[in-house]
Amino acid sequence: MADSFDIVFKGATLVNHTGEGEADLGIRGGRITAIGDISEGLADETIDATGLHILPGVIDTQVHFREPGMEHKEDLETGSRAAVLGGVTAVFEMPNTKPPTTSREALASKVAAATGRMHCDFAFFVGATHDNVDELDELELLPGAAGVKVFAGSSTGNLLVDDEETLARVLANIRRRASFHSEDEARLNDRMSLQREGDPSSHTEWRDPIAALVSTERLLRLATEAGKRIHILHVSTAAEMGLLALHKDVASVEVTPQHLTLATPDAYDRLGTRAQMNPPLRDRAHQEQLWWGLSQGVVDVLGSDHAPHTFDEKSGSYPATPSGMPGVQTLVPVMLDHVNAGRLSLARFVDLTSAGPQRLFGIAGKGRIAVGYDADLTIVDLKAERVVEDAWLGSKCGWSPFTGQTFKGWPVGTVVRGRLAMWDGELGTADGAPVRFGEALPKA
Numbered sequence: 001m002a003d004s005f006d007i008v009f010k011g012a013t014l015v016n017h018t019g020e021g022e023a024d025l026g027i028r029g030g031r032i033t034a035i036g037d038i039s040e041g042l043a044d045e046t047i048d049a050t051g052l053h054i055l056p057g058v059i060d061t062q063v064h065f066r067e068p069g070m071e072h073k074e075d076l077e078t079g080s081r082a083a084v085l086g087g088v089t090a091v092f093e094m095p096n097t098k099p100p101t102t103s104r105e106a107l108a109s110k111v112a113a114a115t116g117r118m119h120c121d122f123a124f125f126v127g128a129t130h131d132n133v134d135e136l137d138e139l140e141l142l143p144g145a146a147g148v149k150v151f152a153g154s155s156t157g158n159l160l161v162d163d164e165e166t167l168a169r170v171l172a173n174i175r176r177r178a179s180f181h182s183e184d185e186a187r188l189n190d191r192m193s194l195q196r197e198g199d200p201s202s203h204t205e206w207r208d209p210i211a212a213l214v215s216t217e218r219l220l221r222l223a224t225e226a227g228k229r230i231h232i233l234h235v236s237t238a239a240e241m242g243l244l245a246l247h248k249d250v251a252s253v254e255v256t257p258q259h260l261t262l263a264t265p266d267a268y269d270r271l272g273t274r275a276q277m278n279p280p281l282r283d284r285a286h287q288e289q290l291w292w293g294l295s296q297g298v299v300d301v302l303g304s305d306h307a308p309h310t311f312d313e314k315s316g317s318y319p320a321t322p323s324g325m326p327g328v329q330t331l332v333p334v335m336l337d338h339v340n341a342g343r344l345s346l347a348r349f350v351d352l353t354s355a356g357p358q359r360l361f362g363i364a365g366k367g368r369i370a371v372g373y374d375a376d377l378t379i380v381d382l383k384a385e386r387v388v389e390d391a392w393l394g395s396k397c398g399w400s401p402f403t404g405q406t407f408k409g410w411p412v413g414t415v416v417r418g419r420l421a422m423w424d425g426e427l428g429t430a431d432g433a434p435v436r437f438g439e440a441l442p443k444a
């Protein structure tokens, strides 16, 4: 155990491998170096965290930060600002930028643009295309790569791999767990006429539960045939959740706070096109099954699918409006409010936001409060009640589907490798670095 510390947090309740209990936490050189009773006077900085809970840093495994190419919506700095203001210590960013992250050069340029500029740590998904299938096994192992992302149904941008032959080739060629946007493109195309001009609620009718189910059934079959692991992003339907519960050997499951919290028809009545996302929000019956999956352990991780579009873009007339809503900054308060309401335990929240991402993606040195791990911490006040105000938001898009709503349970501090990236709503200096993965450790 180190006998001096850069920072010691005193008196908080730690949520870690021993369960939940009061203990001091010592940090040195960006790592956790002691848990327990730490004597006074050994630290450069001592922070009294009495009454607060310290969780392993929240890792948001699905965000869209729009850089390069759509920086009027968001960029890597502002997206990560939103992340740390909301208690998130690391993000996995999606490849549907302009140009998309589909080559070695595009990935390297994102890593370079993010290093030391993002407020949190990061990794980037590599998008699968018909042209890069044969290189994916190399691309997925490059520094800063979170793995391969496949749009099996089209959403924002033009990344799409929807034919079985290419999907099978992707799975055959990669070794890491690939992540999928799962909606059946052929069915979406067939049903396009169900979109009603000016009526965003028809989005949910067009992109129906069968489109999601058919696609997820196909991906499960292809993954089983290939003997590969897959990750189904933002699961939104009851039938998929039931099916995925039968395939935990090959498939992991993400749900979003939006699908757990907002439901049709109410969300469209209140938010209009701001409630438009892919896969779409659904009714309470589907939402109840997402909560069933969450309570039964079927769900592995929460991802915010932070997908910012400007208020102007969202103010057009459906279906010309883009799909997606921001969420990286509200993930923690929205879900802690559910914890306070008794819908999940704090331990399960930790399982879904740090241990879960670590287990699925093989993250090295993060995802756990333990000696030797990166000092990535999400420090929360479970009793704090606050209203989401636009002025609090770090995202360039400047709005949230939760604006005006009160949530109980709020992030107070965000610590990234021992650095205070956010404390009491104030940002620290940005010093984000690539997340490392056990399957692709960089050589020293």
Ligand code: DOR
Pocket (backbone or CB within 6 Å): 064, 096, 155, 156, 181, 276, 277, 278, 279, 307, 308, 323, 324, 325
């Ligand atoms: O609603 C969505 N928006 N779903 C996605 O899968 C993509 C995202 C975006 O990039 O805007």
